[in-house]
Amino acid sequence: MxxxxxxxxxxxxxxxxxxxxxxxxxxxxxxxxxxxxxxxxxxxxxxxxxxxxxxxxxxxxxxxxxxxxxxxxxxxxxxxxxxxxxxxxxxxxxxxxxxxxxxxxxxxxxxxxxxxxxxxxxxxxxxxxxxxxxxxxxxxxxENWAQPNTFPDWVSRIKIDGDLRLRDQFDFYSPRNVTGLTNFAAVNQMGGFDFSGNSGNAAPPSINTTTNRSNLFSIRARLGVTAQVAEGLSTGIQLASGNDNDPVSTTQFLGGGFDKKNIWLNKAYISYTPTSWLNLIGGRFDNPFFSSDLVFDPDLEFDGFAANFRHALPVAADVTLFGTLGAFPVQYSDDNFPSNSPVKAGSDTKWLFAGQFGAEWKINETNRLKGAIAYYDFQNTRGSLSSPCALFLGATSCSTDNDAPDFMQKGNTLIALRNIVDNPNLAPGTTPQPQLFGLAYNYRLFDAKLEWDTKLMDRYKLRLDGEFVRNLSFDANQALHAPATPVNNFNTASANVSESDYRSGGNGYMFKVTLGEPDLVEKGQWNFSIAYKYLQPDAVLDAFTDSDFHLGGTNAKGYVIGAQYAVARDAWVSARYLSAREVYGPPLVIDVLQLELNARF
Known part of the structure; x- marks a missing residue:
């Protein structure tokens, strides 16, 4: 019809x-x-x-x-x-x-x-x-509206991301600071230094403590690729800039005669998610723990394996439990040590075994509380005095040279590692003493962190952070009565020191207030923050903590003020002022000003 x-x-x-x-x-x-x-x-x-x-x-x-x-x-x-x-x-x-x-x-x-x-x-x-x-x-x-089957399938499973930071930094030192502080990290890197003064050597390498540095221009560039290999299985690689292989900084200073800059492999990992609540990852990857820069620098990447879980409670959907377990090799001993002996030393790998458990509670639309406790066990970090070492007979190393850390900043208590035998053919006290240095303690850390997100006057976002850390292995008496006694962290700059002059501690804490958007994304977003940090010399490993506060390391206390403003989507300017001084020992005041332009994609 x-x-x-x-x-x-x-x-x-x-x-x-x-x-x-x-x-x-x-x-x-x-x-x-x-x-x-x-x-x-x-x-x-x-x-x-x-x-x-x-x-x-x-x-x-x-x-x-x-x-x-x-x-x-x-x-x-x-x-x-x-x-x-x-x-x-x-x-x-x-x-x-x-x-x-x-x-x-x-x-x-x-x-x-x-x-x-x-x-x-x-x-x-x-x-x-x-x-x-x-x-x-x-x-x-x-008209290129759509091109079905133009690209291979793997292209749709690739994600590229990156970021770039331009920074101008100013370092300010108090004129009352102590001078001549030994740079023990540089001593180890050069294979030892003769402190006897009988080898015609100049003074040992020292840390700058009095000369200001202005307009230190630098960049940080990172480029990463993530691929979805199969359902639940992904892999990622990231390249990053950096002056050297320093584990806590990807900053590359500009200048140097316009020379080319270094690129390092910063991340390389495989991640597997067998269920919605469990993720397994291995390789080199971002910090898997809920933590702040009190313990770990934000740029620190972890080598090893980790398992992360996250699961909402069935009886309380607003509460989510999370946790992390991990095993991370920190430093391998030299497999050819000692090089001039047919008998090689056994393996003494330094490990980090760690676990964390926490919960996140969404109280209501404007309040969220997140907290966790963690245990970080750095094994085999403590150095020990070697067996008698007759370097004058041609030995090129001593039995505990492998105890010297691959990387240090400053602050941890150190001991001399080599028990050097005097040359009987020389007058007493004239035998060269090329020393290496190791840590006086193991580091078994208990860490507790709490974070509260709310709103101020129902309008401005407000975040309160707090963290406390304690080195459960710290024992000043143990260090003082060991065969090798401390060589730093004395309350005087004099060479004539006694046990009563030794000062250290195993505690650290941090408080921080952030007003505004914590993570800037959209144009016009902003935040302002102020923090106070207190870190005794042996509270954490100085190698891995914040490299900007007090210019790295421990034995520091002070405040950090910062502000950020997003000038476009995923682009923002920021300014930070970090003021820190020593907790124990001779005066060492270091202030740092950082002005930055950041962009990411």
């Missing part, structure tokens, strides 16, 4: 705008016109047979075409072509034999703006749809 369908006009919006948004080719409109002409002609014959009146068979098509021109779908030229074709089809139809009349069911327009459109058979509509689809796909390919 052929029927008429009523289209609501809807003015210049609604259906008209929908039609204008569709790209319909001339060929498609021609097909539509032919279909409508055929339908109109059939209806015209039926009406004429039923009523005995003659109406122009092409009138409905012409009205429809004129309406499409009026709505902006067709140009006048295309409309004229379609009208000509409709008239020709109508003339051919009039010459055909009339069919028996068929009852009509018509729905006349009932409202101003309604349009009567003849019914189009399903088969014709399917043909029009298929033709439109083919032409749209062809046009999309031609």
């Amino acid at each position: 052929i029927q008429k369908m009523v289209l609501r006009g809807g003015g210049q919006h609604g259906g008209g705008s929908a039609i204008r948004r569709t790209r319909i080719s001339f060929a498609v409109l021609t097909a539509l016109g032919m279909a409508l002409t055929t339908g109109v002609h059939a209806q015209s014959l039926e009406t004429q047979a039923a009523t005995g009146t003659a109406a122009p068979t092409e009138s409905t098509v012409i009205n429809l075409i004129n309406l499409l021109v009026k709505r902006g779908v067709l140009t006048q030229q295309n409309a004229n072509d379609l009208i000509s074709q409709a008239q020709a089809e109508a003339a051919q139809a009039k010459a055909a034999a009339a069919r028996p009349p068929v009852p009509l069911v018509a729905h006349a327009p009932t409202q101003p703006g309604d349009v009567a459109v003849p019914y189009v058979p399903q088969v014709v509509r399917d043909q029009i749809r298929d033709q439109v689809k083919q032409e749209v796909v062809a046009q999309a390919k031609a």
